[in-house]
Amino acid sequence: MAPVQDARHGEGSPPITNNGSGEEQLHKKYRVTIVGSGNWGSVAAKLIASNTIKLPAFHDEVRMWVYEETLPTGQKLTEAINRSNENVKYLPGIKLGKNVVADPDLEHAVRDANMLVFVTPHQFVEGICKRLVGNIRGDAEAISLIKGMEVKMEGPCMISTLITEMLGINCCVLMGANIANEIAVEKFSEATVGYRENREVAQRWVRLFSTHYFIVSPVQDVEGVELCGTLKNVVAIAAGLVDGMDMGNNTKAAIMRIGLREMRTFSKLMFSSVKDSTFFESCGIADLITTCLGGRNRKVAEAYARNGGKRSFDELEAELLQGQKLQGVSTAKEVYEVLSHRGWEELFPLFTTVHEISIGRLPPCAIVEYSEHKPNFSLVEGSAQYY
Ligand SMILES: NC(=O)C1=CN([C@@H]2O[C@H](COP(=O)(O)OP(=O)(O)OC[C@H]3O[C@@H](n4cnc5c(N)ncnc54)[C@H](O)[C@@H]3O)[C@@H](O)[C@H]2O)C=CC1
Numbered sequence: 001m002a003p004v005q006d007a008r009h010g011e012g013s014p015p016i017t018n019n020g021s022g023e024e025q026l027h028k029k030y031r032v033t034i035v036g037s038g039n040w041g042s043v044a045a046k047l048i049a050s051n052t053i054k055l056p057a058f059h060d061e062v063r064m065w066v067y068e069e070t071l072p073t074g075q076k077l078t079e080a081i082n083r084s085n086e087n088v089k090y091l092p093g094i095k096l097g098k099n100v101v102a103d104p105d106l107e108h109a110v111r112d113a114n115m116l117v118f119v120t121p122h123q124f125v126e127g128i129c130k131r132l133v134g135n136i137r138g139d140a141e142a143i144s145l146i147k148g149m150e151v152k153m154e155g156p157c158m159i160s161t162l163i164t165e166m167l168g169i170n171c172c173v174l175m176g177a178n179i180a181n182e183i184a185v186e187k188f189s190e191a192t193v194g195y196r197e198n199r200e201v202a203q204r205w206v207r208l209f210s211t212h213y214f215i216v217s218p219v220q221d222v223e224g225v226e227l228c229g230t231l232k233n234v235v236a237i238a239a240g241l242v243d244g245m246d247m248g249n250n251t252k253a254a255i256m257r258i259g260l261r262e263m264r265t266f267s268k269l270m271f272s273s274v275k276d277s278t279f280f281e282s283c284g285i286a287d288l289i290t291t292c293l294g295g296r297n298r299k300v301a302e303a304y305a306r307n308g309g310k311r312s313f314d315e316l317e318a319e320l321l322q323g324q325k326l327q328g329v330s331t332a333k334e335v336y337e338v339l340s341h342r343g344w345e346e347l348f349p350l351f352t353t354v355h356e357i358s359i360g361r362l363p364p365c366a367i368v369e370y371s372e373h374k375p376n377f378s379l380v381e382g383s384a385q386y387y
């Protein structure tokens with residue numbers, strides 16, 4: 001396995017070694033809390049804990065806020081995690097590291113941390129941030145691993161922006177081709193850290209997550225990285241529908257290509273700063289491929305099509321994912337709200353069709369019929385250049 005310093009890093013930047021910088025070692029120890037403890041949240045805890053235990057810049061202990069629940073055994077989830085060092089519900093069979101402490105008290109979990117890792121399903125973030133206002137350290141920095149967005153009156157709001165606006169702190173993002181169960185068993189993967197201005201902060205996040213099997217590259221394009229991670233979940237629903245109708249590899253590849261094109265157009269229309277090169281990072285094409293081949297959105301959408309649209313996504317999610325959450329259906333709705341508000345539906349036939357299928361307005365087979373429609377460029381001046 002290639003060591004971290006041999007890895008390719010975004011933007012042709014010098015490699016980031018995993019030793020911790022002199023500045024960090026002299027001045028400050030960083031204390032990490034993970035806000036979230038689902039499937040990916042637990043794997044993030046494992047990655048981070050393996051680094052904090054050996055890097056002098058970080059306190060060993062990693063606190064993980066757990067949305068408390070009672071297991072069928074009657075035991076609390078946090079007690080089970082702290083006793084067995086495993087998240088027995090969301091990541092069974094994987095040791096998290098002895099330095100991971102599960103904490104059911106959100107405010108207590110974040111109190112001492114100056115590095116906050118947000119990793120919950122996106123629909124819960126606003127409620128969590130409301131509880132955190134006034135309860136975090138003044139020098140805290142955040143990173144979001146959350147793939148999703150909110151739609152406000154003013155328009156779409158990325159989760160990193162929501163965190164920044166509600167808590168008044170800088171927020172980077174980490175996205176990539178990262179099916180959690182594969183990283184949990186240490187299979188080689190890559191990820192992208194998106195940052196706004198402060199490259200030193202981005203490097204600290206890279207050091208916190210990087211291992212010999214998890215290669216992280218920084219890219220100065222928060223919106224591009226976050227929109228890639230968010231929008232690919234909608235395309236994965238389309239890919240799953242195609243699988244559920246046994247339409248074969250060529251059709252699925254066509255859907256992925258059309259989806260990637262819509263991802264790029266949507267991102268660039270929302271934020272003109274989004275870079276084309278971001279779509280070639282792990283957060284872009286690689287995440288699209290892995291999610292369309294092996295993700296939960298794909299899996300549930302396949303079941304939806306196999307049932308001819310007769311069982312709802314909610315019902316199938318509960319049955320197939322056992323408490324884990326689907327992001328693609330709600331993201332399709334959020335994207336659709338943006339498109340319909342602006343009158344852009346015909347510019348995004350795939351995104352629009354995924355939403356209409358997921359609410360039962362169209363049958364699953366519409367994914368191919370409608371997605372192949374030529375986008376109507378006359379709707380937005382200059383949009384043709386993004387196709
Ligand atoms: N699982 C994966 O392979 C990957 C997931 N992601 C992203 O990470 C984010 C988090 O996903 P996972 O960690 O996989 O979670 P998950 O889908 O496995 O688990 C759901 C989590 O939500 C929590 N929860 C349920 N109700 C809640 C409430 N009312 N308030 C707060 N939390 C509640 C549960 O306790 C659980 O921790 C999502 O945005 C997802 O797209 C990103 C990369 C990979």
Ligand SMILES: O=C(CO)COP(=O)(O)O
Nearest residue numbers: 176177178179295296297
């Ligand atoms: O984001 C993911 C992989 O990078 C996981 O996607 P799913 O939520 O569809 O499993």
